[in-house]
Amino acid sequence: MEYGRRPLLRVRGRSVAWLLPLLLLAGVVVADFATGERLRMISWIVLVPGISSAICGTWTTAGYGLLAVATYVLVDSAWPEQYQAGLGDFILVAVGGALATLAAAVRVRRERQVVHIRDIADTTRRTVLRPLPPDWAGLEQAGVYLAADVEARVGGDFYDIQPSPHGTRVLVGDVQGKGLGAVEAAAALLGTFREAGYHEKDLATVAERLEIRMLRHRSHTVALGGADGDRFATAVLIAFPGDAPQTLEMVNFGHEPPLAVGPRGVRELPSGEGLPLGCADLAGGLLPPVRRVPLATDETLLLVTDGVTEARDGPGEFYDLTREVARAVRADPRRAAPHRLVRRVRDGVLRHSGGRLADDTTVFAVRRLPGGGGPPGDLEQGCLRY
Structure with missing residues (x-):
């Protein structure tokens, strides 16, 4: 051929x-x-x-x-x-x-x-959304990204897991707008997350570094003649502390509230009142607070972008994520496993919208591995010692 x-x-x-x-x-x-x-x-x-x-x-x-x-x-x-x-x-x-x-x-x-x-x-997508092992840093994870423009194959949604000596950190977000500008902003935020998420002990400091990076990226783009002066990003920053197996820390930058999915049902975690990344000046420079939230070891944390919650069917009805996930878990509690949960949500969104996605869509799910999988920072610290 x-x-x-x-x-x-x-x-x-x-x-x-x-x-x-x-x-x-x-x-x-x-x-x-x-x-x-x-x-x-x-x-x-x-x-x-x-x-x-x-x-x-x-x-x-x-x-x-x-x-x-x-x-x-x-x-x-x-x-x-x-x-x-x-x-x-x-x-x-x-x-x-x-x-x-x-x-x-x-x-x-x-x-x-x-x-x-x-x-x-595809290379750009793998650079921005790097492949993640299914079991890594004490977490079992699964994720799927669907671009609204199937030819483009890449957009402004992003997610990542960063092991660190201070626990495992997770970031899921959505850059406002489309095109290469959104991809560049997502890459800038992920680069900062991978560094700050590893080195910084305090999650609030990681959040501050992300806000500063968004402002710097925006300023640089405008200086080059771009039209990104008002670009922002919604995001959820999560930390799984190694010394608190039943809790997590969370900073919500105006993003969709995560869902905790387990054999006892589905519950929505606090959405927070935080503004998106790049908008802290509208709140006098104040960043969203770090919240400590209980999360049982058998619960899966489900995070999505607005491509899921804003998916519409023919008559214009939105996809009800909480209802559909709760129904699936009631029918079979094993569907709370990350890979099954992600597949269920992906198929549900595509079925509900008839395959016509109005926005980039990301579904990401994580839960702690039994026993915690060991301290998440050991491997990287071991490499540094050599």
Whole structure:
């Protein structure tokens, strides 16, 4: 298969796109002899390379162009001279084959560009949303990101887990707006989280570093002539203290309130009154407080972006996350496991919205591993000692 060609008409993993033009060629030949001398159909063979240019590669299309010309000559020569289509139709078939080959070359080149752009988007996504082990830093986790623009494959939603000597930290957020500007802001916040989340003991200091980073990023973008002067990000910053297995610390920057999901049901954690990252000046520079919230060891923490809660069905009804999760867990308590919970919410949102996402959608779930999995900072400190 030529590079860049779409995998159309595949059977058992192998492309059979070449078969359709061949069948068309055979059909034109049969039709030409079947209709007789009063209606010559052989000039229709120009459609063969035309069809090939839409579904086959450049060289395959060129081959069909030559085959169409050769077939035209052989079939037309088989008729008596007075019934032959002649030079005019021969030129039509030859020029049609050449134009079809050119069209195939342009299409394949465009598809190569699209593949290259998708590779760049996938690399960007892996950089911003780095792959996370399913069991890491004392947590079991699962996450899914769905871009509203399926071609873009990347947007402003972000999440990450950062082990540290002071406990495991989690960040989930959503940058306002779309496009590369939102991606750049998300990458800036994640970079700061990965450093401050590891080094800073106090979660309030991590929150302050995130606020400062958002302001610095915004200022830098504006200085470059960008229009990001009012960009902000909602986020939830979570800490799982190593010395308090039944509690967590949380700072909510105007984000959707997390849900605690367990065998006893679903409960909504405090949403907080905090403003989004980049908006502290509207509150006199005050940041949201750090709240200590109880979380049982058998409960899963579910965090989503507004692509979930603002998903609408045909009549315009919003997706009721709490109700749907509670119903699923009542039917089967095992669905509170992170990977099952994430899959349930993802499928529910897509089903509710008919697959038409109005905004980027992130579903992220974490819960403590039995026994805690060991101190989360041991591995990284061990590497530093060497």
